[in-house]
Amino acid sequence: MRFAEPRYYDIRALEGSGTQIEIDNGIIESAGSAFSDTAVIRALGGKGWGTVVVDNFSALGDAAVRRKVDEALTLARATGEDVTLAKVTSSVLPVPSVAEDPRNVSLEEKTGMLLGIERAAALDGIVNTRARYIETAATIRFENSEGTEFGYEIVRSGYSVLAVAGRDGQMQMGRESEHGITGLNIRHKEAKGREAAERALLLLDARSAQGGKMTAILDPELGGVFAHEAIGHASEGDLVKEGASVVKDKRGAAIGAPVLSVTDDPTMPEFGFMPVDDEGTAVQRTEIIRNGVLENFLHDRQTLAAVGGGVAGHARAQGGYAPVVRMSNTFIENGDATLEELLEACGDGILLKGSRGGQVDPGRGVFQFNAEYGFLVEGGEMTAMVRDVSLSGDILTTLHNITMVAGDRTMSQGYCGKAGQSVPVSDGSPHILLEHAVIGGGQS
Secondary structure: OOOOOOOEEEEEEEEEEEEEEEEEOOEEEEEEEEEEEEEEEEEEOOOOEEEEEEEOHHHOOHHHHHHHHHHHHHHHOOOOOOOOOOOOOOOOOOOOOOOOOHHHOOHHHHHHHHHHHHHHOOOOOEEEEEEEEEEEEEEEEEEEOOOOEEEEEEEEEEEEEEEEEEEOOEEEEEEEEEEEOOOOOOOOOHHHHHHHHHHHHHHHHOEEOEOEEEEEEEOHHHHHHHHHHHHHHHHEHHHHHOOOOOOOOOOOOEOOOOOOOEEEOOOOOOOOOOOOOOOOOOOOOEEEEEOOEEOOEEOOHHHHHHHOOEEOOOEEOOOOOOOEEOOOEEEEOOOOEOHHHHHHHHOOEEEEEOOOOEEEEOOOOEEEEEOOEEEEEEOOEEEEEEEOOEEEEEHHHHHHOEEEEEOOOEEEEEEEEEOOEEEEEEEEEOOEEEEEEEEEOOEO
């Protein structure tokens, strides 16, 4: 199928299935699968884009597809945005092999395994438990007017378990989750349910954190959230193009401490893996910050042509949506310190662990993240557990206040929302030492 009229067109078709299981307090609320056969057709006219979403795409013949491209071109003629696409190369990485294909395991068996994880969280003192399993399998086919054409299949699956402990009107929760692309991962994971419950119970007896400015250590999960939310989003080319990023004019400048390097790598066999991006562009490891210096923005073809200063290959889309600039696997690179050395350097401060969400404004350059819990650090030793603790501040000031980086990076998985879409990502970090951290707590 080759159409000459549009300046450019592409067709991204997705055929696949999604399975979801929800269990609440031992009751199976839902367990089922849904199927999709959708294509997104984009056409670039004299100015901007026109986009058409087509259901039951595999049933269309060439003539019907031609008409859909014409529809997209008609819509494009109504837009006035000047669009230039950067020239790129296209190649498709092999998708990592799957140890156990979750599609070969019955819904009943997967429900039973998830129920085992959820029931393991129902310890004495736990008043609510909830577990979820999500699985997607997709075959993606792509072609464009430049002659790029490819297809691949990828399966993603994972689970989460939540336990809420209650006592005398007080509630605390613990959560565990795992997601991946290398096969079914809910067998024999009852220990994860118990871990979530035990942490919730411990938090009932934890003291509220004391707020103020102090030295803090961020664990790999919270450090990864900082890398994704505060650094990654600010480096996305569409935000830079719109002037909605605090680092829009800082490429080549030292925006952080020399010990800090941050990377986005869609080639990693992690939850955010992409064999090729959703515009057909080859993917590659992209250093956002190297030794404190802002090196690259993340781009799709349009933002690379408009802004420059980086590489394309970061266009991603959910199902029946047009692609936008997105992260994949974003992380702070390992340093050469140990956690013990960070604790010693911290002296008296706080160690923050886990994440319960938060908010960031990439344009103003400010953030606020809630940790799941923490530990006081006294005389270089971890002591009392604390709860109700958060970290906030100015992004650029915080980047300069990272003074030590350990060599123990781990990755966490989840979903990132942007432009009404949700895509799988992972983020991570080693333990990092942050001077002059602004800590929020239940005590003033």
